[in-house]
Amino acid sequence: MQDLNNGGGGGGGGGEVYQIRKLELSDKDKGFIELLKQLTVCDSVSDKDFQGRFQELARLGDDHLICVIEDSRSGKIVATGSVFIERKFIRNCGKVGHVEDVVVDSMARGSQLGKKVVEFLTNHASSMGCYKVILDCSEDNIPFYEKCGFKKKEVQMVKYFT
Amino acid sequence: MQDLNNGGGGGGGGGEVYQIRKLELSDKDKGFIELLKQLTVCDSVSDKDFQGRFQELARLGDDHLICVIEDSRSGKIVATGSVFIERKFIRNCGKVGHVEDVVVDSMARGSQLGKKVVEFLTNHASSMGCYKVILDCSEDNIPFYEKCGFKKKEVQMVKYFT
Numbered sequence: 055m056q057d058l059n060n061g062g063g064g065g066g067g068g069g070e071v072y073q074i075r076k077l078e079l080s081d082k083d084k085g086f087i088e089l090l091k092q093l094t095v096c097d098s099v100s101d102k103d104f105q106g107r108f109q110e111l112a113r114l115g116d117d118h119l120i121c122v123i124e125d126s127r128s129g130k131i132v133a134t135g136s137v138f139i140e141r142k143f144i145r146n147c148g149k150v151g152h153v154e155d156v157v158v159d160s161m162a163r164g165s166q167l168g169k170k171v172v173e174f175l176t177n178h179a180s181s182m183g184c185y186k187v188i189l190d191c192s193e194d195n196i197p198f199y200e201k202c203g204f205k206k207k208e209v210q211m212v213k214y215f216t
Numbered sequence: 217m218q219d220l221n222n223g224g225g226g227g228g229g230g231g232e233v234y235q236i237r238k239l240e241l242s243d244k245d246k247g248f249i250e251l252l253k254q255l256t257v258c259d260s261v262s263d264k265d266f267q268g269r270f271q272e273l274a275r276l277g278d279d280h281l282i283c284v285i286e287d288s289r290s291g292k293i294v295a296t297g298s299v300f301i302e303r304k305f306i307r308n309c310g311k312v313g314h315v316e317d318v319v320v321d322s323m324a325r326g327s328q329l330g331k332k333v334v335e336f337l338t339n340h341a342s343s344m345g346c347y348k349v350i351l352d353c354s355e356d357n358i359p360f361y362e363k364c365g366f367k368k369k370e371v372q373m374v375k376y377f378t
Binding site (some may be wrong): 097209 | 248249252255256259260261265266267269272273290298300302303304305306307308309314316317318338341342346347348349350351352353354355361362364365366367368369370371372373374375376377378
């Protein structure tokens with residue numbers, strides 16, 4: 055757990071408004087899925103499906119991490135992002151971090167939460183020994199990721215099945 | 217194993233020149249690493265490191281697949297590519313296939329081997345229930361992936377650690 059923002063002003067005992075940490079099962083009841091709906095198509099997920107997917111991902115250990123930022127005032131999840139570690143043969147059996155599904159609650163923007171999420175995920179990839187971390191974004195989001203230390207590199211191609 | 221090219225002409229008994237299949241441990245001695253060196257920085261890999269990485273990836277089961285095409289005349293690996301399956305919460309707990317490290321031996325180009333590799337990986341992602349498959353490529357390779365049924369979508373951003 056990392057304190058991002060001491061909302062308590064000068065004195066001691068100030069509460070930390072925004073705390074960044076790994077996703078927990080109980081975050082489903084704190085608006086995690088509703089937050090993802092701000093990112094893309096995301097249907098409601100049953101408790102059973104959520105738990106199943108959560109456990110599948112947990113089996114990957116540190117090779118898959120979803121972080122969330124909780125607003126301690128509301129108890130709601132206001133930002134999230136994920137990174138998974140791909141193991142390769144190239145680059146001396148190197149590893150690459152893939153950042154995915156970064157979103158900040160539209161009501162919580164302007165507090166640098168997106169940057170905190172990307173830094174958290176990037177630091178995780180670095181600590182796992184990755185030689186690089188990559189992500190795909192829209193043209194509009196390039197300036198944001200440049201502020202996070204990323205550079206434009208290649209072109210993302212997609213093929214949809216459904 | 218899938219026959220890509222019946223080199224034997226009309227009659228029976230013709231040998232299949234190009235066979236596509238999953239990577240096997242013995243492919244290290246068939247030029248697999250040398251082929252990857254045509255793609256990017258790829259140091260020589262010791263037998264021990266190769267085996268270690270191979271086993272790590274094998275633990276992922278069908279969530280990670282590396283395919284190779286072997287030239288039955290030379291016994292050499294002449295094309296390869298990989299796909300890993302990412303599990304998400306979005307899209308109704310959907311899955312995405314990530315295609316990586318596609319390369320065809322410079323001496324074997326013009327035989328549609330790249331297309332066969334991409335189709336093999338794409339079909340795997342589809343059979344795993346992915347709603348889409350994505351990859352990053354250079355501007356120069358866009359026409360090739362368009363022939364494989366992909367469309368340009370977003371921008372890849374990268375941050376290097378080393």
